[in-house]
C-alpha cells in the first residue's frame with residue numbers, strides 16, 4: 492500500500508549519503524574524496540588511494556608507511572588454504588574460486604565473525620573496535636592479490652608462491668603470478684606501474700552493482716569477508732566486471748576492422764552487444780577510458796601492440812560516429828583495459844579478477860562508512876509491489892488438472 496512505482500534497476504533511488512566518490516556522468520568527472528581521478532592516476536599509487544578512499548584523507552608519510560606495511564604484512568594466507576584451492580576443478584573460472592576464497596577466508600577470523608562478537612563490534616567506533624576493523628581491512632586488501640594469484644596458479648598445476656617482501660602491491664602480485672623459481676626474479680617495473688594505475692582506476696565507483704551488494708549483505712551485520720564475497724559474486728556478471736572479458740571475446744569474434752560495420756549492424760538489431768560501451772552513470776565520456784589509453788601506450792612499448800588493437804580502434808571510431816550510439820549517448824567505458832591485460836599475458840577469464848582485486852578497496856571504504864554512520868546500521872530491506880495471484884485454496888495433487 493502506498494507504493495505506486497517500482498524503481499526497476501534503482502534508476503532513481505538514493506539509498507544513502509556518502510562522502511567517498513563523486514561522479515558527474517554528464518561532465519565525465521570522477522573524484523575520490525574530492526581528488527580528481529586524473530591527478531591520482533598521475534601522482535598517487537593504488538595503496539595510497541586505498542588509504543584515501545577508506546579513511547577519507549591522503550595519508551601523512553607515517554600513515555602511508557604504516558598502511559602499506561600492514562597491508563603487505565597481511566598478504567600471506569594460512570598454509571591450509573592450498574588445500575582449499577586444490578579442491579577446485581582444473582577448469583574452474585577464477586572468479587568462482589576468488590568469490591569462494593573470500594568467504595572461506597572469513598572462517599579464519601573469529602574476531603570478525605558476527606556469531607561471536609562481530610555483530611555489534613564494527614558499529615561501535617571505539618578505539619578497540621576501530622583497530623579490529625582496520626585489521627580486517629588490511630587482511631582483505633593484502634590477501635586479495637594472494638588469493639587471485641593462487642586462483643591463477645592452481646589451474647595451471649603450479650606450486651603456490653609465498654608473497655615476497657620488499658615489493659610494491661602490484662609488483663608483489665605479478666611476482667606471485669609469474670615466479671618460476673628464477674633467482675632474483677623481479678617483475679617488469681613498467682608493467683607493475685601500469686597495473687598499479689589500472690588498480691587505482693578500478694578502486695571505487697560508488698554504488699555500482701557489486702558495491703551495493705556488499706552494503707546490502709553487510710547491512711545484516713555479517714562479517715566483512717562474507718560481504719566482500721557477495722560483492723565479488725555480483726561483479727562476476729557480464730554486465731559488470733565480466734565486461735572486460737566480454738570485450739576481448741567480442742573483438743576476437745569480429746576478427747578484423749573490415750567486419751566492424753556488419754558487427755555494428757547486428758548490435759543495432761539487438762542480435763549482439765557492444766561490450767565496453769555504455770554506462771549507467773557516464774553519458775558523455777568515462778574519464779577512466781582516457782587514462783586507460785595512455786597506460787596502454789606505455790604497456791605496448793614493452794609488450795608490443797595487441798593484434799586486436801586495430802579492430803578495437805575501428806570499432807571505437809565507427810561507433811562514435813554512428814547515430815544509434817550518439818542518440819543513446821553510449822561511449823567507451825573502462826573495460827577496454829582488457830587489451831592491456833591481454834598484452835601483459837593474463838588469461839581472458841582472469842580479467843574480472845583484475846577488476847575485483849582493486850575493487851575490494853572501494854567495497855571496504857563503503858562498508859566502513861556504513862558501519863560507522865551516525866545512528867547505526869539499518870538493515871537494507873526494500874519493498875516490492877505484489878502483482879501475483881490473490882488468495883486461492885490448496886488443491887490435492889490428484890485433483891489438479
Ligand code: CMC
Pocket residue numbers: 500696699729730731732734758764765766767768769770771772819821824825826
Ligand atoms: N550496446 C548496444 N546498445 C546499448 C549498449 C551497448 N553496450 N548499452 C546500452 N545500449 C542501449 C540499450 O539497448 C538502450 O537502448 P533502447 O533505449 O533503444 O532500449 C539504451 O542504450 C540505454 O541503455 P540501458 O540498457 O537502459 O542502460 P543501463 O544504464 O541500464 O545499462 C550498461 C548500462 C553498462 C549495463 C549497458 O550500457 C551495457 O550493457 N553495456 C555493455 C556491458 C558493459 O560494458 N558493462 C560494463 C560497464 S562499466 C564497468 C562496470 O561498472 O562494471
